Amino acid sequence: MTLHLKLDNPDEENRLDHMAQGVIGTGANRPDGALKVSGQATYAAEWQRPDMAYGVLVRATVPAGKVEKIDASAVEAMPGIVKVITDPKLLRVPAQGMADAAPAQGNDEVLYFGQPIALVVGDSFEAARHGANHLSVSYLPQEARLDPDAVQTERPEGKQSSQGDLDGVMKTAPVTLDEVWTTPGHNSSAMEPHASMAEWDGDRLTLHGSYQMLKYNRNELADSLGIDPKNVRILSPYVGGGFGSKLGISPEAVAAALAARDLGRPVRVVMPRQQVFETITHRAQCRQRIRLAADETGKLLGIGHDNRVYNLPDEGFAEPVTQATPFTYAAENRAIGQEVATINRVIAGSVRAPGEAIGVPIFENAMDEMAEKLGMDPLEFRLKNIPETPPGQDIPFSSNMLAEALRDGAEKFGWDKRNPTPGAVQEGEWLIGMGMASAVRVNMLMESKARITLTAEGATVETDMTDIGTGTYAILTQIAGELLGLPMEKVTTKLGDTDLPPGSGSGGSFGAASSGTSVYLAAMELRRQIADKLDCDEADLTLKDGQAIAANKTHALADLVGETPFEAEGHIEPGDIASKAFQATFGSHFAEVAVNRHTGETRVRRMLGTFACGRVLNEKTARSQCLGGMTFGIGMALTEEMLFDTRDGHVVNNDFAEYHLPVNLDVPKLEVHFLQERDPYANPMQAKGIGELGICGAAAAVTNAIHNATGVRIRDYPATLDKILPYLP
């Protein structure tokens, strides 16, 4: 039996708060923990077959042109080389998130430096790598567009909006700001490189890959190969991080499948780290112009937010930089816009919190600067401008706890101890400053399915949903355990297999809420089946510790189930709830930095975030998600920057020696607090997304703190020493 819900109305029942097991929300350890800490969790590159061959992708070394000739003969004559695959079905780019169809294919034309154009297959990894390094390719180069600042841009109609007269109010308002900021390209840098092992059984393909959204990936892979999706199975039970980089099927998967079909033996293709930088989606480098106008009391009269991003020709994705701008602060006059450049550079796509990850911090930099112009405390300035209802819409917020989050964070951080004068606090050679920012991220629900089977031994939850480090194994186990009255050890969660019911996939912070709701619905259906058996109303049924209690009688669940397992499927669809209330998650970031007066080096000394994301499903894993997001913020503020060669567009810093992720010592004690919130518009669990909120705004808390410490405004991210040192007091 399937319990299907199309969410058209808010949840009035909030059933999870009335269950007895007491496992939901707790900081229970991850069920997958023991396997991960002992090296027994099997990631994509760890599937081995006796006759497996190894493939290494070869990249194009021109930014644009035609492939004139690939001469495979010399490489194919090398010892250990099986074949050079130059199939025109090879992917040029990875698919964008939820594309559900093949991305651009073909190795005749080159669109960017780093594009895969061939696969060298060998009996050993060493042989294949050697061959790939020696493949001879000639090109007919064409002129490339390499600099987003130098090419013509387009202003897509759907990306521009305005209200009132911003230009007018910028002329008449007593206090205004009009500044430009730039952020560089950012890389997801999941620790696990992209990897696939493909094996065919007749017409059927099984792919062990590392992917975030399997139901889409299956269709993308099938479409790329020209086969029926029914004949494709993808397994990704463990994913070594995603952050957007594994949303869509990527070149190594299709190459492995093509090679395995061609050779009649399993083939594994793992991307070297450099290839991940050169081929997989990155967050586009961006220019943002922000205009603000306010009256003397600090009430915002005008908001302008314009930006320029880019992508490859024919790629529809443009970083939604201003996604949170329309509803974060109130102002009657507004103009929001975007320009998109088309250039020959590795594909741009989703990296953790596409849009808000760079849009919010830059806007929060502007808010900080505006507060200074107004002579107001930055916290007060924000509190004064939080809208009652989403501006320009005639629906309410489902819940907006921005003010509470700002106040809570300020109090716990000790914001009142901040000296507002830049450069006023010194400790030896260090200049000390504090900064803050709001955190904002839209909230979404996606279609998702899950199945639960209840036997005398316990329950098994099954869905093709993935756990990319987000804690899916834990929370789905908890949801089922709570509703079915089972301790976590009695619930087994199976994920990451397209043979299981299609879940939402992991992306856009919607995974926990969407796939969680499908598990919730399946469990509710099982509760109904149990109640039927006991001849009572589901609402009168108490399930706890493997016991069913109804009408003051206790029955062992195992006895009730007996020989024939109970089975139920849950199916959630978004419905038109979004037209009834506007949903988002809110929070606040606070940071204290020390800037070295001799070197300009910035050290983050402490950071604190308060977040409201509806029901917290697992306090421990939710906190970890926030730690991750805040650390992404530290990286964005201080070190992360993709550099592109202006002559051929190649990624100059294509490894971890040169693309600087925060390391352990760069991350101080981080404090995370959650506000109690239930959002009935989100879903019946009343839980919202938390995987991305932690990054949205975080970098601004750091750069605003740098200003408070030194008086230096960072307009060109990241805040490396050269941008601070010359301007120190």
Add this chain to the structure above:
Amino acid sequence: MKTSLRINGEERQLDADVRTTLLDALRQHLGLTGSKKGCDHGQCGACTVIVNGRRINSCLTLACMHDGDEITTIEGIGTPDNLAPLQKAFVEHDGFQCGFCTPGQICSATAMLEEAKAGWPSFVSDDLDDIDTLSDEEIAERMSGNLCRCSAYPNIVAAIRESVKETAS
């Protein structure tokens, strides 16, 4: 090339291409896939194993250079049913998310604690005579060769701290 290695207390024979790194030998030839490859260039620490008592990046060394060496990998530190105290502390403190960097973190921390016990100073040690009580900053510095993009860093420090306390008591 024939190489014999003592891995997790067991004698293992290897006959691999001379270009095979110790990491690939473990993962591809010996079925020990616990050690991870995050970069293959000594930049991330995911491949950290302990060779003759010292932590090294196994991607940066060739297997054939280790004939007769004593190697400990994550598989030798503890199993799901019998986790080492440090592994338990990682689970308890959520010292990981995706888990990909985790075997490297745990091997690294295991050897790091021995280094600290032996009195090796680090970049943040103020006083070279007294480094046996490890501050959080000392732990963080000594673990900075192991990247974690999920950014479990504060939890990793907490997990290591707890296991230090446990061993001390």
